[in-house]
Amino acid sequence: MYQYDRFDQAMVDARVEEFRDQCQRRIEGKLTEDQFKPLRLMNGLYLQLHAYMLRVAIPYGTLSGPQMRALGDIADRFDRKYGHFTTRQNIQYNWIKLEEAPDILAALAKVEMHAIQTSGNCIRNISSDHFAGAAADEVTDPRPYAELLRQWSSFHPEFSYLPRKFKFAVIASETDRAAMRLHDIGINIVRGHNGDLGAAVYVGGGMGRTPMIAPLIRDFVPLDQLVTYAEACLRVYNRYGRRDNKYKARIKILVHELGAEEYTRQVEAEFAHLLAQNIEPPIAELERIKAHFAQPAFMPGDVETSQPDVGDGKFAVWVDRNTHPHKQSGYASAVISLKPVGGIPGDATSDQMRLMAALGEQYSFNELRVTHTQNIVLPHVRKADLFALWQQLEAAGLGTANLDQVGDIIACPGLDYCSLANARSIPVAQRISERFAANGKGDTLGELKLKISGCINACGHHHAGHIGILGVDRKGVENYQLLLGGSEAQDTSLGKITGPGFSEDGIIDAVETAADVYLRERQDGERFLDTYRRIGMDPFKEALYG
Amino acid sequence: MIILTGNDLKSGAVVWWAGVDWSLHVAEAVDVGDQAASIAAREEAARRVNAPYSIDALRDENGVRPAHIKDRIRALGPTVRPDLTLKPADPEAGNWVI
Amino acid sequence: MADALRFRTDNAVDHPAVTVDAYLEQSNASAVRIEPGDDARDLLPHLGHIRLVEINFPAFGDGRGYSAARVLREAGYTGEIRAVGDVLVDQIAYLRRCGFDAFEPDQPLDPSDVKMALARWPDVYQSAADGRVPIWSQRHG
Ligand code: SF4
Numbered sequence: 082m083y084q085y086d087r088f089d090q091a092m093v094d095a096r097v098e099e100f101r102d103q104c105q106r107r108i109e110g111k112l113t114e115d116q117f118k119p120l121r122l123m124n125g126l127y128l129q130l131h132a133y134m135l136r137v138a139i140p141y142g143t144l145s146g147p148q149m150r151a152l153g154d155i156a157d158r159f160d161r162k163y164g165h166f167t168t169r170q171n172i173q174y175n176w177i178k179l180e181e182a183p184d185i186l187a188a189l190a191k192v193e194m195h196a197i198q199t200s201g202n203c204i205r206n207i208s209s210d211h212f213a214g215a216a217a218d219e220v221t222d223p224r225p226y227a228e229l230l231r232q233w234s235s236f237h238p239e240f241s242y243l244p245r246k247f248k249f250a251v252i253a254s255e256t257d258r259a260a261m262r263l264h265d266i267g268i269n270i271v272r273g274h275n276g277d278l279g280a281a282v283y284v285g286g287g288m289g290r291t292p293m294i295a296p297l298i299r300d301f302v303p304l305d306q307l308v309t310y311a312e313a314c315l316r317v318y319n320r321y322g323r324r325d326n327k328y329k330a331r332i333k334i335l336v337h338e339l340g341a342e343e344y345t346r347q348v349e350a351e352f353a354h355l356l357a358q359n360i361e362p363p364i365a366e367l368e369r370i371k372a373h374f375a376q377p378a379f380m381p382g383d384v385e386t387s388q389p390d391v392g393d394g395k396f397a398v399w400v401d402r403n404t405h406p407h408k409q410s411g412y413a414s415a416v417i418s419l420k421p422v423g424g425i426p427g428d429a430t431s432d433q434m435r436l437m438a439a440l441g442e443q444y445s446f447n448e449l450r451v452t453h454t455q456n457i458v459l460p461h462v463r464k465a466d467l468f469a470l471w472q473q474l475e476a477a478g479l480g481t482a483n484l485d486q487v488g489d490i491i492a493c494p495g496l497d498y499c500s501l502a503n504a505r506s507i508p509v510a511q512r513i514s515e516r517f518a519a520n521g522k523g524d525t526l527g528e529l530k531l532k533i534s535g536c537i538n539a540c541g542h543h544h545a546g547h548i549g550i551l552g553v554d555r556k557g558v559e560n561y562q563l564l565l566g567g568s569e570a571q572d573t574s575l576g577k578i579t580g581p582g583f584s585e586d587g588i589i590d591a592v593e594t595a596a597d598v599y600l601r602e603r604q605d606g607e608r609f610l611d612t613y614r615r616i617g618m619d620p621f622k623e624a625l626y627g
Numbered sequence: 628m629i630i631l632t633g634n635d636l637k638s639g640a641v642v643w644w645a646g647v648d649w650s651l652h653v654a655e656a657v658d659v660g661d662q663a664a665s666i667a668a669r670e671e672a673a674r675r676v677n678a679p680y681s682i683d684a685l686r687d688e689n690g691v692r693p694a695h696i697k698d699r700i701r702a703l704g705p706t707v708r709p710d711l712t713l714k715p716a717d718p719e720a721g722n723w724v725i
Numbered sequence: 726m727a728d729a730l731r732f733r734t735d736n737a738v739d740h741p742a743v744t745v746d747a748y749l750e751q752s753n754a755s756a757v758r759i760e761p762g763d764d765a766r767d768l769l770p771h772l773g774h775i776r777l778v779e780i781n782f783p784a785f786g787d788g789r790g791y792s793a794a795r796v797l798r799e800a801g802y803t804g805e806i807r808a809v810g811d812v813l814v815d816q817i818a819y820l821r822r823c824g825f826d827a828f829e830p831d832q833p834l835d836p837s838d839v840k841m842a843l844a845r846w847p848d849v850y851q852s853a854a855d856g857r858v859p860i861w862s863q864r865h866g
Contacts, residue, residue: 086864088848088860088863088864089860091847091848092846092847092848092850092860095845095846095847098845099845102841103815107636108636108637108674110674114671114677114678116813116815119785119786120815128634128639128677128678130641130697130700130701131639131640131641131701131704131705132634132638132639132640132641133634133639161711175705176639176711177639178637178638178639179636179637179638179639180637180638202786202788232850232860232861233850233851235850236819236846236849236850237850237851238791238818238819238820238822238823238849238851238853239788239791239792239795239819239822239823239853240788240791241788241791241819242785242786242787242788242791242816243788316792319788319789319791319792320764320789320792320793324761324787324789354799358799358852359852360851360852360853362859362861362862363861363865365865366861366864366865369864369865425707425708496696496697496700497700497705497706497707497708498705500697502697505700505706505707507707508706508707511707557694557695557696558696559696
């Protein structure tokens with residue numbers, strides 16, 4: 082994986098000192114909160130419901146054992162012994178003191194990490210496929226392109242006061258595991274007709290209040306023009322994106338209002354202009370970055386191509402659900418579920434972080450990933466090691482076998498932590514996972530992606546859940562809307578609201594009712610989403626409200 | 628009653644205006660009447676509080692109850708982590724916010 | 726104009742800037758003021774006659790002026806580009822990178838803060854309007 086050179090390190094170190102100075106000026110009263118707020122946000126520091134919250138970037142979700150260990154240690158030293166992994170592959174600490182924030186950034190910088198641009202109206206952390214570099218189906222490892230863009234977007238002088246936040250996702254396979262088309266810019270690295278790699282660029286997707294699926298605006302950008310093309314996309318947005326209304330300021334609104342064709346025309350004109358400005362790093366820079374992502378030294382595949390007899394029933398289920406095919410025979414990617422029954426989705430204790438760090442070092446060539454579904458991946462595990470790995474996970478409460486099942490719920494922090502929330506998300510997730518574990522239906526449902534947001538901002542991706550839940554405020558009481566039919570995979574679709582909302586108890590029942598309709602109606606091999614798409618909303622409405 | 632709340636500038640902790648100083652406990656909040664804006668401005672300028680705002684609340688037998696659930700959760704702590712709330716020993720504390 | 730912090734040695738223009746619309750209609754002014762909604766490219770045919778472009782930031786969070794400055798520099802404009810309005814020391818390094826070479830904010834800047842802010846970044850990741858050599862170029866000599 083990528084390692085800083087002296088330049089990268091110097092930039093991060095300078096940022097720590099800059100922020101130390103800014104915090105000092107705030108505490109001394111030289112900066113008002115209005116002036117300080119955008120500065121702290123660009124360092125990931127929010128003022129949340131209970132305290133300051135710090136969001137730390139995990140670029141394209143990849144981290145090493147020592148980095149994961151450092152995250153655990155920070156949780157002990159500066160927070161309350163846990164952290165929350167987010168739907169953008171980052172981690173958040175919930176109980177931060179302003180005075181200590183610069184020290185945390187300094188601790189992060191020691192392990193080549195930072196919180197740069199994890200908030201604010203700038204280019205945010207770039208997300209990617211959590212199986213990148215391991216997945217059997219990828220065209221290439223997408224992360225070098227994400228890293229190239231990370232450096233380009235870091236401290237970008239022109240694009241640090243955009244109309245609104247800006248999120249990239251970069252993938253390189255037909256299967257979309259990163260909700261690519263629900264980002265401001267989604268990039269899919271593809272092989273062109275001539276056999277060369279290039280970027281298919283989608284612009285103007287997003288969730289939030291006005292969910293939109295990004296249209297393709299260019300099917301092939303040569304890799305030696307990628308940064309220039311991104312610059313053109315951003316410049317058109319910075320100049321013409323709406324600034325009169327915060328809710329209409331995302332690039333999806335600009336693309337929608339102009340039309341994809343007109344937006345594309347403007348980008349192409351800006352692109353032609355910028356090509357003459359020579360702002361593109363040389364291909365040698367991309368090659369330098371790529372060298373950091375060289376394949377680990379896998380054992381030859383023919384030594385053992387399958388794990389030993391899976392014996393223990395529980396282990397077999399875990400292997401079946403929580404591992405993913407690897408490009409190297411004899412290996413698999415193993416997913417550690419942070420969704421125990423009744424647990425808080427995405428939360429991990431400092432001890433769990435340190436254990437996962439050690440397991441990543443021992444079994445996965447010192448690499449871990451954070452998924453946008455708030456789980457952790459050990460990307461390169463020998464199949465022969467899976468049993469030993471699973472045993473250690475089980476012992477630490479990390480062996481839940483529920484990947485992509487109804488218990489593998491995405492939930493945003495909601496009203497338990499978030500100052501923008503209308504309703505709590507976590508207790509709903511906890512009760513749903515408990516309900517389906519207790520009645521045994523969870524095991525019969527197969528793939529069912531359930532996603533919960535505590536407000537319209539949709540951090541919990543509710544629009545893209547096979548079943549989505551949106552918390553709303555009804556006269557000061559928490560209320561929940563139910564959505565069906567969303568997907569954030571390659572068949573991206575947006576869920577539709579079933580009808581009137583439900584109370585907290587009501588929404589738990591409603592989810593079970595929807596699941597029952599599926600169990601009754603499903604045909605051979607259909608997932609919940611397939612059945613919904615075949616039979617439509619009516620049978621569900623009938624059962625829910627009829 | 629109208630009470631004043633915000634976060635401690637340095638620690639970020641949720642605080643309530645208790646008449647002469649800020650308190651961690653909503654039960655100690657006092658009615659600020661029409662003084663909310665002036666107290667907030669003074670305290671903010673003195674950097675004792677960050678992002679202060681006033682809210683409606685009711686005084687009842689259990690103390691002071693903010694009108695909105697959001698401020699009740701702020702007063703208690705995260706309902707999903709009773710151990711991290713101000714009432715870690717009380718398993719029923721979470722019911723108060725609803 | 727005595728208060729402007731300038732990073733140039735020529736004499737400052739001594740008359741007030743006119744709006745872009747006024748300039749385009751008919752003007753022999755040599756100073757123009759760009760507001761956030763103006764298109765800096767409208768000025769490109771006239772750059773040879775302009776000595777000062779003021780770019781206004783009614784609120785520091787409105788970043789359109791950064792693009793406006795770069796557009797002018799990319800078109801070869803070498804006159805003064807002055808940031809006016811709500812401009813804080815925390816934005817100054819980025820503004821310099823986009824081609825601003827003078828600052829006259831509503832709230833005067835503390836020169837020592839400015840000096841520190843400009844010295845903060847040892848290097849830069851991107852090619853922009855200030856001619857600094859990006860890190861990628863240094864890596865590959
Ligand atoms: S969706 Fe709303 S409640 Fe949930 S984390 Fe985002 S802003 Fe907060």
